[in-house]
Structures are given as C-alpha cells and as structure tokens.
Amino acid sequence: MFEFGVRARELLHVRGLSLRAAARSLYVDHAYLSRVLSGRQKPSADLVERLDELLRADGVLLALMPDPEPADEVERISGALGNRYRPDDAVADWVARCLVEHRLVEDRIGGAAILPVVKAQLATVDQLRGDADGHVRDRLLQLGSEYGQFLGWVYEDARDFTNATRWYDLTGELAIEAGNPNMAATVRSMKAHAAWLQNDGFRTVRLAEAALWHDGRVAPGVDALSLAQLARGHAMQNDPDAAHRALDRARERWDASAADPDSEPPWVYFSGPTWYLHQQALVEIELGRGDAAVSLLDDAVKALPESYHRDRVRFLAFKARALVLTGELAAAADLAEGLAPDAVALNGSAVHDLRGVATTISGQLPVRGRELAAVLKAG
Secondary structure, eight states: HHHHHHHHHEEEEEHHHOHHEEEHHHHHOOOHHHHHHSSSOOOOOOHHHHHHHHOOOOOHHTTTOOOOOHHHHHHHHHHHHTTTTTHHHHHHHHHHHHHHHHHHHHHHHHHHGGGGHHHHHHHHHHHHHHOOHHHHHHHHHHHHHHHHHHHHHHHHHHTTTTHHHHHHHHHHHHHHTTHHHHHHHHHHHHHHHHHHHHOOOOHHHHHHHHHGTTTTOOOHHHHHHHHHHHHHHHHHOHHHHHHHHHHHHHHHHHHHHOOOOGOOOOOGTTOSSSHHHHHHHHHHHHTTTTTHHHHHHHHHHHOOOTOOHHHHHHHHHHHHHHHHHHTHHHHHHHHHHHHHHHHHHOHHHHHHHHHHHHHHHTTTTTTHHHHHHHHHHOO
C-alpha cells in the first residue's frame, strides 16, 4: 500500500499534476484520492486502472495495486442508510463520489434528466448528517451545502428561479453553519447570475458585489466567478469601462487560481480559460458588440471538452444572439435551427435565447422566424 502511494505521487510530480487536478481528471473527490495515496484508504480497482492510465504508468501502478476495498464497504453504506451504523468516512467518500458523478452527468446531458435523482440524494445526505458525529458530520454538512448549490443551479439553468432561490437560500444557511466562505460567496454569485438571466442589471451588480464581501477569505476561482457576474451586470447597465475593469480583475483571479489549483473548492471545476472566453463574449453581447462576441465564442466552443454537450449548446445559442447583433440574420437562423432540437433536450436557458432570436429575425425573415419558433415550442 505504501509503495503504491509513493510511486503514484512521484508520477504526479513527473506529469506536472497536482493532487486536486488529478482528482478532477479522475472524477473523484480530492480528499478521497489523498487518503488513498497516503495509505489511509484502499482504492477500488477501477480507480487504480484509471490512475495508471492518467499518469501513463504503463501498468506500474496496476502491479503495485493494494488489495481492493473490502466488500463490507457496501455494508457500511447500506447500514448507515438503514440506521444500523453511524456514518463514517467511507460513507462520506461515497457521497462525494456521487456528487462528482452527478456534476459530470449534468455537464453531458443537462440537469432536467437528473433532477429527481439529485433531490433524492440531497434528502439522503440530510438523513446521514443527522446520524453522524464529529468530523464526519462536518463533512456531510459541507457535502449537503454542495448538493444544495448544485440543485439550485439545475433549477436556475431551467429558468425556474423560484426553486433556484429557495435552494440557494438553504445552501447559504448551510454554508454559514459550516463556516464556509467559499460557498457563501458562491451562493451570492449564483443569485447574481439568476438576476442577469432575468435581465436585471442592477440586482446583478449588487449581488455580485455582495459575493465579493468575502474577498480575501475565499479561493481566487470563487472571486473570479463573482467578478464575471459583476462585469456582465455593468455591461447590462451600459458601463463598458466598469465591465472591462471587472473582467480584468477576474482574469487576474483566474491566473491565481491556475497557479494554485489545490486551493479551489471542488464546485469550481468548470472555470478556466474557456469559461473566461465565454464571459468575455457575454460582456460584448450585452454591450452590443456582436463581431467580438462571435470570435470569442468560436474560440470557446473549440476549447470545450467533448463531453460538455450542455455547455456547447449554450455557447452556440449565445453565438446565434451575437450573429443577430452583427446583422447576419440568415446565419443566425441557420445556426439556431440546427441547434434547436439539442437546446430543447438539454438546456432551458438556450431555448429562451433562441426564442429571442426567432422573435428578432421574424421582422425580416418571417418564414424562418416562424419555423424556428415552432421547433422551440416543445421546449
């Protein structure tokens, strides 16, 4: 077990990967991976196989694989769920792994399909937290707040702002109880995003500024998200100087995040250069600069991971809006019509944007506008 962990850490160093970056690539909780590599927990065979592949170890880690996690792990989890045992670290690890997988699925297929599963899982985490003691209770409290934030995001992305706000409010309370400024700031940032989706620039700015009250106590990636919301809010209020100042500050914080990825909370996994391009494009759209937005979105779409189907649809819907701003209505209609079925299937906010495109182009291209609106009606 010891030799396995030592060799894995050596390979992480050789490949230039931090522990947290490796955990993100493997879709596991970084605390779980840390316990595995320090010899405090046995890994699954699947984890060892994927780690060997990630680090290009050519079977070295497979050969050093310790005995797999005992079969009683399932019993411990089911026992905790059935109130036969108190939840322990193995149970908290299971919850963390489920959350990573749920985020991954949402990136691929959107939130609507997994909403019932996520709600049920959050109820399970609440039950487990009530039965836990000590540091395990603290871990489950944190995981409960992460699930609440995730659920709020799924509702927000579907434009169900009432339920999104309800879950963000609950998550904010859990963040305070857990003493977690990263989550407290994130909740305010997500509320700012909801205000932007509802075309309320004033509230977007105020909520983003409130998220930045925690500046100095939060990870740089969390600050960057709040600053991006602030930039869009200023752009909505037609203040390009303030918008670009906020974007510049966001870029500085993203650079700091990239220099120290282990400082970031797990829910900031999606941020980085691609997301920054996307944020720049949104600011340009709000300022009416369609040409600049189209170029930025083209670069962002090219850089997206292949599995991020939901985000690809969202980015391309923004591109359709940007094309309208440039006056390229036929190109906007072509893009929107090709995108519409996936938008209906994967992303309520993309459907909303494409309906706006349909309305705009109907003035000069009435047939195309009606055809697009008909396809989107199912959404």
